Amino acid sequence: MPDWNHIRAFLATANTGSLSAAARDLGLTQPTLSRQVAALEEELGIMLFERVGRTLELTQAGLELLEHTRTMGEAANRVSLVASGQSQDISGSISITSSDVFSAFVLPPALRKLRKAAPDLQVHVVAANDIQDLMRREADIALRHVRPEQPDLIAKLVYEPKAYFYASHEYLSERGTPETFDDLQNHDFISFGDTKEMTDFLTPMGIQLNEKNFPIGSKNGLVAWEYCRQGFGVSVMGEDVVQGTNDMVRLFPEMEPIVFPVWLVTHRELHTSRRIRLVFDLLADHFSSYK
Numbered sequence: 071m072p073d074w075n076h077i078r079a080f081l082a083t084a085n086t087g088s089l090s091a092a093a094r095d096l097g098l099t100q101p102t103l104s105r106q107v108a109a110l111e112e113e114l115g116i117m118l119f120e121r122v123g124r125t126l127e128l129t130q131a132g133l134e135l136l137e138h139t140r141t142m143g144e145a146a147n148r149v150s151l152v153a154s155g156q157s158q159d160i161s162g163s164i165s166i167t168s169s170d171v172f173s174a175f176v177l178p179p180a181l182r183k184l185r186k187a188a189p190d191l192q193v194h195v196v197a198a199n200d201i202q203d204l205m206r207r208e209a210d211i212a213l214r215h216v217r218p219e220q221p222d223l224i225a226k227l228v229y230e231p232k233a234y235f236y237a238s239h240e241y242l243s244e245r246g247t248p249e250t251f252d253d254l255q256n257h258d259f260i261s262f263g264d265t266k267e268m269t270d271f272l273t274p275m276g277i278q279l280n281e282k283n284f285p286i287g288s289k290n291g292l293v294a295w296e297y298c299r300q301g302f303g304v305s306v307m308g309e310d311v312v313q314g315t316n317d318m319v320r321l322f323p324e325m326e327p328i329v330f331p332v333w334l335v336t337h338r339e340l341h342t343s344r345r346i347r348l349v350f351d352l353l354a355d356h357f358s359s360y361k
Contacts, residue, residue, distance in 0.1 A: 072113045074146070079106035080118060081139045084128060085224070086338075144351055160188045160345050166353075167196035168213035171291040172332075175311040176231075177213075180356040187352060191345065199263070199291060210346055211353065212335040225335045229357035231308040232327035236318045240301035248304075248321060251277045258303030261287025262294045332357065 082092035083103070093103040111118050118132035128136060168177060173195050181193060196209050217225050235254075237247075248254050254277055261268060261284040269279050286302050288294045298305035299317060306328060312318055334357070336350050 072110055073106075076106045076110035076113065077139050077142065078146075079103050080110050080132075080135070081143050083107055083119070083126065084132065084136050084139075087221070088126060144354070160348055161190035161192075162345055163192040163194060164211065164345055164349055165194040165196055165209045166211045166213070166349070167198055167209035169199050169215075169291055170197040171295060171307075171311060172213060173197035174292055176308070180353055183356060184349060184352055188345075188348060191349075193349075199289065210336060211349055212333075213353075214333045214335055215330050217331070217333050218335055222338055223335055224338060225333045226354055227331055228334045228354050229332035230329050231310050231332065232329055233306050233308045234325065234327060235304055235321040236298065236307050236312055237304045237321060238299055238301045238317055239319060241303065242319055244301070247319075251275065251322075254304065255279065255283070257283070258285055259283050259287075260294050260298045260303045260305040262291060262305075263287065263289035 078096065079092065079098075082095050083089060086092045086095060089100050089104050089107075093100045096103065098106075107118065114135075116131040116135075117129050118135065119126045120129055121127075166177070174197065177195065181195075184191070184193060217227075237257075241258075245257060248257055259268070259279065265281050265284045265287070268284070269281075272279060284303075286297055288297070295305065295307060295311070297303070298307070299315070304321065309320075309327075312320070334350065334354055336346055
């Protein structure tokens with residue numbers, strides 16, 4: 071088995087992209103960290119990094135190893151928190167941002183686990199459909215449907231919910247139940263803000279709609295979904311939101327689900343903040359279990 075210190079050195083170097091930054095994160099000198107990475111390469115018999123100009127890039131073998139070592143690192147951090155009792159001692163505040171619908175319907179079970187793990191922690195949920203800026207500390211942790219491109223952010227794909235078309239019993243009794251995608255041209259849809267964005271999203275599926283198909287809507291996702299529930303039209307929604315709601319009908323039962331990703335994102339303070347590490351790992355575990 072490779073030495074854990076060598077694996078940790080590799081993981082820090084891969085996360086930061088440089089030996090000097092990794093050494094600072096681990097409290098080591100750069101020569102010491104460099105020796106540990108070299109020792110891991112020797113233990114495994116593979117090259118993990120190659121230097122391109124002034125930067126380090128992972129080799130293909132390094133990329134394959136990275137996924138497994140990140141899992142090991144997360145597990146080691148959780149063991150450390152539990153063994154030292156730190157999870158119960160963590161206090162202060164932390165902010166989590168996600169969409170209004172996700173915050174209201176999907177996040178609560180994870181928050182219950184968080185309350186038990188860290189009862190002294192104050193959690194502020196920023197329910198917003200625009201992307202809060204983690205780099206400016208507008209939030210500590212974000213749940214997003216788009217992977218961020220900033221290199222200083224850490225992102226993990228934790229959840230891929232399935233969405234379908236839904237309408238209320240009341241709406242379908244008045245307008246009839248569409249049997250094909252072509253039938254949807256004669257139905258009303260609920261807009262979630264940007265009508266063109268929604269029509270562009272549906273067009274590749276073979277659903278041709280225009281602005282006249284969206285007589286009502288709201289940028290507030292909770293309001294838009296409530297309009298759907300009250301019979302104003304058809305809407306796309308994640309099945310985890312609709313579960314337990316007996317007043318809604320899923321259309322086209324045989325259709326392939328619309329799958330969209332959920333990325334768990336935070337800044338690099340994850341490596342130094344016990345509070346952020348605890349919440350990030352708990353959310354990752356919770357949503358990954360949905361798979």
